Amino acid sequence: MRKPGALRAGRTATPDKVSDVDTTSLSGKELAAAVNADTKERAAALAASGAAPRLALVVANDDPASGWYVKSLERAAGRLGIDSTTTNLSVTASAEEIRAALRALGADTAVDAVMLQTPLPAGVTLDEVSPEIPAAKDVDGVSPLSLGLLATGLPGFPPATAQAVVELAKFHDIPLTGRHVAVVGRSNVVGKPLAQLLLAENATVTVCHSRTTDLPAVTSAADVVVAAVGRAGLITGAHVREGAVVIDVGTNEGPDGSIVGDVDADSVRGRAAALSPVPGGVGPVTTALLMRHVLEAAENARG
Amino acid sequence: MRKPGALRAGRTATPDKVSDVDTTSLSGKELAAAVNADTKERAAALAASGAAPRLALVVANDDPASGWYVKSLERAAGRLGIDSTTTNLSVTASAEEIRAALRALGADTAVDAVMLQTPLPAGVTLDEVSPEIPAAKDVDGVSPLSLGLLATGLPGFPPATAQAVVELAKFHDIPLTGRHVAVVGRSNVVGKPLAQLLLAENATVTVCHSRTTDLPAVTSAADVVVAAVGRAGLITGAHVREGAVVIDVGTNEGPDGSIVGDVDADSVRGRAAALSPVPGGVGPVTTALLMRHVLEAAENARG
Numbered sequence: 377m378r379k380p381g382a383l384r385a386g387r388t389a390t391p392d393k394v395s396d397v398d399t400t401s402l403s404g405k406e407l408a409a410a411v412n413a414d415t416k417e418r419a420a421a422l423a424a425s426g427a428a429p430r431l432a433l434v435v436a437n438d439d440p441a442s443g444w445y446v447k448s449l450e451r452a453a454g455r456l457g458i459d460s461t462t463t464n465l466s467v468t469a470s471a472e473e474i475r476a477a478l479r480a481l482g483a484d485t486a487v488d489a490v491m492l493q494t495p496l497p498a499g500v501t502l503d504e505v506s507p508e509i510p511a512a513k514d515v516d517g518v519s520p521l522s523l524g525l526l527a528t529g530l531p532g533f534p535p536a537t538a539q540a541v542v543e544l545a546k547f548h549d550i551p552l553t554g555r556h557v558a559v560v561g562r563s564n565v566v567g568k569p570l571a572q573l574l575l576a577e578n579a580t581v582t583v584c585h586s587r588t589t590d591l592p593a594v595t596s597a598a599d600v601v602v603a604a605v606g607r608a609g610l611i612t613g614a615h616v617r618e619g620a621v622v623i624d625v626g627t628n629e630g631p632d633g634s635i636v637g638d639v640d641a642d643s644v645r646g647r648a649a650a651l652s653p654v655p656g657g658v659g660p661v662t663t664a665l666l667m668r669h670v671l672e673a674a675e676n677a678r679g
Numbered sequence: 680m681r682k683p684g685a686l687r688a689g690r691t692a693t694p695d696k697v698s699d700v701d702t703t704s705l706s707g708k709e710l711a712a713a714v715n716a717d718t719k720e721r722a723a724a725l726a727a728s729g730a731a732p733r734l735a736l737v738v739a740n741d742d743p744a745s746g747w748y749v750k751s752l753e754r755a756a757g758r759l760g761i762d763s764t765t766t767n768l769s770v771t772a773s774a775e776e777i778r779a780a781l782r783a784l785g786a787d788t789a790v791d792a793v794m795l796q797t798p799l800p801a802g803v804t805l806d807e808v809s810p811e812i813p814a815a816k817d818v819d820g821v822s823p824l825s826l827g828l829l830a831t832g833l834p835g836f837p838p839a840t841a842q843a844v845v846e847l848a849k850f851h852d853i854p855l856t857g858r859h860v861a862v863v864g865r866s867n868v869v870g871k872p873l874a875q876l877l878l879a880e881n882a883t884v885t886v887c888h889s890r891t892t893d894l895p896a897v898t899s900a901a902d903v904v905v906a907a908v909g910r911a912g913l914i915t916g917a918h919v920r921e922g923a924v925v926i927d928v929g930t931n932e933g934p935d936g937s938i939v940g941d942v943d944a945d946s947v948r949g950r951a952a953a954l955s956p957v958p959g960g961v962g963p964v965t966t967a968l969l970m971r972h973v974l975e976a977a978e979n980a981r982g
Binding site for chain 2: 504554582
C-alpha cells in the first residue's frame with residue numbers, strides 16, 4: 377500500500393506509485409477481431425446455403441445507454457453478415473406483454489437468437505420474463521434454464537460478459553487452474569455465472585459483494601480480481617495485491633460522460649501485473665462472443 | 680496445529696489439543712424433529728381433504744448404501760403420512776429408459792414428487808436424465824432448471840443437502856451475513872447449489888476443490904468451513920482457524936463400516952467453535968427437508 381510518510385520524504389522518483397510493477401494492458405480488441413473474423417466467414421457460409429443468421433432484439437425502455445448498446449449490436453451484426461430485427465415495446469409494457477413478445481420470437485423459425493434488453497419497465501424483472509426465451513435461442517444465457525445448464529456443465533449459452541472475462545484471461549495466457557479468483561459482484565448476469573465458468577476452469581473462486589466484510593482483505597488474497605459491480609472506481613490499489621491480475625467488467629458513465637470501469641486504474645496501475653482497460657477490454661470481447669453465439673444458434677438450428 | 684516436539688517433551692496436560700476451545704456440537708436432530716412435526720400435521724390435513732402427498736423414488740442400481748438410503752426415505756415418509764412408491768429399474772438401464780420412467784412419473788397427476796437415486800448405471804449421468812423431472816416435482820433440486828431457478832432466486836426446490844447446511848447454521852444462531860464461508864467441494868448436488876444459497880444469505884463465499892492450491896490456507900481464512908467432498912477425514916485442524924465453525928456434509932464408510940464425515944473430528948474439536956456431528960448433524964435435517972419439499976409439492980399441486 378501507498379506510504380504517505382515515504383512520499384512526503386520525497387524518497388522515490390515515482391511518488392504516486394507503490395511499486396514499479398509494469399502493468400500489462402489486457403486489450404480485448406485483438407481477441408474480438410479474431411473471433412469476429414471467424415464468425416463472419418461462417419455466417420457467410422450459412423447465408424450462401426440458405427439464410428443468414430438472424431438475431432431478434434427486444435427493447436422496452438427509453439434509456440439512452442441501452443439505445444446506444446442496441447445500435448452497436450445492430451451495427452456489429454450487420455458487419456458480420458448477421459441479420460437483426462429490433463422489436464420496440466412500450467416503456468410501460470407489462471410482464472405479460474414482454475413474455476408474449478419473447479414467446480412469439482421463440483416460436484418463430486426464422487429467428488435464431490433472442491436478446492432482451494435491460495432496463496425493463498418498472499416492476500418487471502428479468503427473471504420473470506426470461507424463461508420465455510428458449511435455451512437454444514438464449515444467446516446471452518439469461519434464462520434460469522440457461523444458468524442451470526451452465527451450472528451443470530450441459531450445452532447451453534453462458535452470459536457473454538461472464539464468458540468474455542474467461543476468454544480474455546486465456547487469450548493473454550493468464551492461468552486459472554488452481555489460482556484464486558475473487559469476483560466482486562453477485563449479479564445473475566455476470567458475477568454468479570462467472571463463478572460457474574471459473575470453477576469449470578479449476579479456479580478457486582470467491583464471490584464478494586456489498587455485504588462482504590473487509591473487501592480489501594478478501595480481494596487482496598486473490599491472484600485474480602474481477603470487478604463486476606457497476607460502481608465507478610470501487611476497486612483501488614488497496615484491493616489488489618502486488619502482482620495480481622485485475623479484470624474490469626464495469627461500464628459506468630464518468631463525470632465527463634465518458635465510459636469508465638469499476639476499477640480506479642490510476643491506483644491499480646504500477647501495482648497489478650495486468651489490468652484490462654475500459655473501454656477496449658472485456659467490452660469488445662463480449663460483443664464478439666454474443667455474435668458468435670448467434671452464429672452458433674443458427675448453425676445448430678440448421679442442423 | 681499439533682506440535683510433535685511439545686508432545687514428546689510432555690509439556691502439556693492435553694497434548695492432543697492445540698487450544699481449549701469448547702467445541703459446540705451442531706446437532707441436527709432437534710431441527711429435524713421440529714420440521715417433521717410440522718410436515719406430519721400438514722400431510723394429515725392433505726390426506727383428510729383427499730389424498731396424502733405421494734413421493735416416487737426411482738432406483739437403477741444395486742448399491743447397498745443407496746438401498747439403505749431408499750429404505751430410510753420410505754420409512755421417513757411413512758412416519759410422516761407421506762405415501763411412497765419405489766420404481767426399481769435394471770442396473771443396466773439406458774439413459775432413455777430412465778428418462779422414460781421419469782417422464783411417466785412427471786406426467787402422473789397422482790405423483791407429487793420424484794426423486795432419482797444415485798449411483799446411476801455405468802455411462803449414464805444425472806445431468807442427462809434429470810431434465811425429465813418437472814421442476815414442480817423435483818424435490819431434491821437436481822435438474823438444470825431447478826439449479827437455475829435457485830441461482831436466479833426464483834421459486835423452486837433447492838437440493839436438500841445444501842439447504843440443510845444453511846438451515847442447520849441458522850437453527851444454531853450462526854450468523855452468515857457478511858461472514859466468509861469456504862465450501863470445500865464443487866459438486867452439482869451440494870457444493871455449487873450451497874454457494875448459491877450462501878450468497879442469498881449475504882455470505883462471502885469461496886468454493887474450493889481438488890485443484891485448489893494450498894487448501895489449508897484458503898479454508899483457514901474463513902469464518903465457516905463446509906466440508907462436502909466425500910472423502911473421510913479430509914478436513915483437519917490444520918484447515919480450520921481457531922474459533923471457526925465447521926459443518927460436515929460427508930457421509931463416508933469408515934474402516935469399521937461405520938458412517939464417518941469429511942472432517943477429522945478429533946483434530947478439529949478443541950479448535951473450532953462448533954462442529955456438526957456425523958451422523959446426527961446435516962443428515963437428519965436433509966431427510967426432513969426432503970420430506971418437507973414433498974409436502975410442499977403436494978400442497979402446490981392441490982393449490
